[in-house]
Amino acid sequence: MAQLSFLGAIQQVTGSSYLLQTQSGGSILVDCGMRQGRRDDERGNGAPFPFDPTTLHAVVLSHAHLDHSGLLPRLAAEGFRGPVHCTEATAELLELMLLDSANIQEKDAEWENKWRQRIGKPSVKPLYTREETERMLELREPHGYESAFEAAPGVEVTFLDAGHILGSAIVQLDITENGATRRLVFSGDLGNAETPLMNPPAVLSRADVLLMESTYGDRDHRNSEETLEELAQILDQANHDGGNVLMPSFSIGRTQDLIYHLGALYQQGRLPQQVVFLDSPMAIRANDIYRRFLHQLDLPELAGLGSQAQSRVEQWLPILQATPSPEESMAINRIKRGAIIIAGSGMCTGGRIVHHFKHNLWRKECHLVIAGFQAQGTLGRAIVDGASHVKLLHQRIAVKAQVHTLGGFSAHAGQSQLLTWADGFKDRPALYLVHGEHDKMLALQQALQQRLAWSAQIPEPGQRITL
Structure with a gap:
C-alpha cells in the first residue's frame, strides 16, 4: 500500500512538504516549501532532506509561494533530476520567486561572511545560488487545470483551481495499486471566495484521504x-492626519488584490491620496505575468476599460506609480504625506518595506495597514501583537504609527469557507489538517466535529500513514 509522510507545514x-511513496517504488514530493518566521525554523531550511532527492520520480507543486516552493533549488542541487509539475501560471511565477530568493540567499551569505571574517569565524555558503536555481527551473513541466498526467507509475495527477493566487492548485492524486485506485486530495492553499481577482476554489466530491489547510481555521x-x-x-484619516500609508504586501496575490481595491475606491472618487507607489520589483514583474493570464481571473469590472490589459490596469488606478530602481x-522617503506605499515583504521580514518603516513607523501621523497573515516570529507579527519598539536595520525604532489589520483581504479561506469546501466531500474521507498553527487546527478540528460530525486528525511532524 502507498504511504504518505507529513514532512512540513x-x-x-x-x-509545506509531503512525501508519497507507492508500493511499486514510485516516489513523489508534493510541495517543497521553505520555513519562514522564527530563526530556529529558518535554520531548518539547511537541514538534510529526510529522503534521498535522487530517488524522487517527481515533484508536484501546488503554487509558487516560497512556503510551498522555496527549497526546490536545494532539492535539485542535491541530486533531484525529475520534473517539477505545476500549472502554467505557476511555472512563470516560480521563476520570478525563486531567482529573487536565490539573490537574497547569496546576499545574506555575503553579509554574514563579512562579519564572520572580522571575528575569525568560518564562512558560510548560501542556502542555494542563482546558478543552482536556474538549473532547477529547467525541470519545470507546466500543465493546464483539469488535465490529468502521470507523475509516477500508477499515479495520475490533476490540478484544479484553488482560487488562492494566480496558478494555485488543489492537487488530486489517483493512486492505482493491485487493481484498486485510491484518491489523495491536497487542498493546497484555498482561496477566500470574496477575493476579487480569483475564481472560487473548485469543489470536489470524492477522496479517500484529504489534506486540508487550516491557516484561518479559527x-x-x-x-x-x-x-x-x-x-x-x-x-x-491618514489624509486628515497628514501622513503616509504603509502597506507591506506579498508580491504575488496580495499586491494585485490591493491594487484592485484601491482602484475600486479611486473609481468611486474615494481615494484622497495623490499617489500609490508600487515599490517592489518582484510585484511589478508579477503584475506583467498576471496581465498575461487575465483569462484565468475574474475581472468583470475591468472588462469595459479598454481592449489591452495594460490600458485596463492604468485606467483602473491611474495614480499607481511603479518604482523598480533603488534610486526611485x-x-x-522624501515624501512626508499623501502617499500610499505598497512594498515587500508581506511579513515585514526584509525587503523595501523595512526601509520605509525606518522613515515612517515612528511618526504618529502615519498609518500602517496589515492586510495579510503574519507568522509567529516575524516583524509583522510583533507589530500586530502591539510591540512599542522594533529592531530593524540595526536600529531600535518606536512604533507610533497607527496600526490596522484588515483580515477581510486575506487570500486564504476563513473557517466557514473551509467547512463549506470540505462539506463537498460526501463520502467523508480520512481528513488531516495541515498548514496551520496548532491552535488554529484545534479550533477547526472542533468546528468540523460540531458542524459536520467529521473527525479530523492533526498529524505530527514526520508522521507516516498508509493510504
Whole structure:
C-alpha cells in the first residue's frame, strides 16, 4: 500500500512538504516549501532532506509561494533530476520567486561572511545560488487545470483551481495499486471566495484521504465590503492626519488584490491620496505575468476599460506609480504625506518595506495597514501583537504609527469557507489538517466535529500513514 509522510507545514504554516511513496517504488514530493518566521525554523531550511532527492520520480507543486516552493533549488542541487509539475501560471511565477530568493540567499551569505571574517569565524555558503536555481527551473513541466498526467507509475495527477493566487492548485492524486485506485486530495492553499481577482476554489466530491489547510481555521474573515469601507476610512484619516500609508504586501496575490481595491475606491472618487507607489520589483514583474493570464481571473469590472490589459490596469488606478530602481525607492522617503506605499515583504521580514518603516513607523501621523497573515516570529507579527519598539536595520525604532489589520483581504479561506469546501466531500474521507498553527487546527478540528460530525486528525511532524 502507498504511504504518505507529513514532512512540513505540520502544526505550523510554512514549509509545506509531503512525501508519497507507492508500493511499486514510485516516489513523489508534493510541495517543497521553505520555513519562514522564527530563526530556529529558518535554520531548518539547511537541514538534510529526510529522503534521498535522487530517488524522487517527481515533484508536484501546488503554487509558487516560497512556503510551498522555496527549497526546490536545494532539492535539485542535491541530486533531484525529475520534473517539477505545476500549472502554467505557476511555472512563470516560480521563476520570478525563486531567482529573487536565490539573490537574497547569496546576499545574506555575503553579509554574514563579512562579519564572520572580522571575528575569525568560518564562512558560510548560501542556502542555494542563482546558478543552482536556474538549473532547477529547467525541470519545470507546466500543465493546464483539469488535465490529468502521470507523475509516477500508477499515479495520475490533476490540478484544479484553488482560487488562492494566480496558478494555485488543489492537487488530486489517483493512486492505482493491485487493481484498486485510491484518491489523495491536497487542498493546497484555498482561496477566500470574496477575493476579487480569483475564481472560487473548485469543489470536489470524492477522496479517500484529504489534506486540508487550516491557516484561518479559527475564524471567519470580515465581509469584503465592510473591509473596503474600513480601508476607505483609514485612508481618509491618514489624509486628515497628514501622513503616509504603509502597506507591506506579498508580491504575488496580495499586491494585485490591493491594487484592485484601491482602484475600486479611486473609481468611486474615494481615494484622497495623490499617489500609490508600487515599490517592489518582484510585484511589478508579477503584475506583467498576471496581465498575461487575465483569462484565468475574474475581472468583470475591468472588462469595459479598454481592449489591452495594460490600458485596463492604468485606467483602473491611474495614480499607481511603479518604482523598480533603488534610486526611485529611496526618493519616496522624501515624501512626508499623501502617499500610499505598497512594498515587500508581506511579513515585514526584509525587503523595501523595512526601509520605509525606518522613515515612517515612528511618526504618529502615519498609518500602517496589515492586510495579510503574519507568522509567529516575524516583524509583522510583533507589530500586530502591539510591540512599542522594533529592531530593524540595526536600529531600535518606536512604533507610533497607527496600526490596522484588515483580515477581510486575506487570500486564504476563513473557517466557514473551509467547512463549506470540505462539506463537498460526501463520502467523508480520512481528513488531516495541515498548514496551520496548532491552535488554529484545534479550533477547526472542533468546528468540523460540531458542524459536520467529521473527525479530523492533526498529524505530527514526520508522521507516516498508509493510504
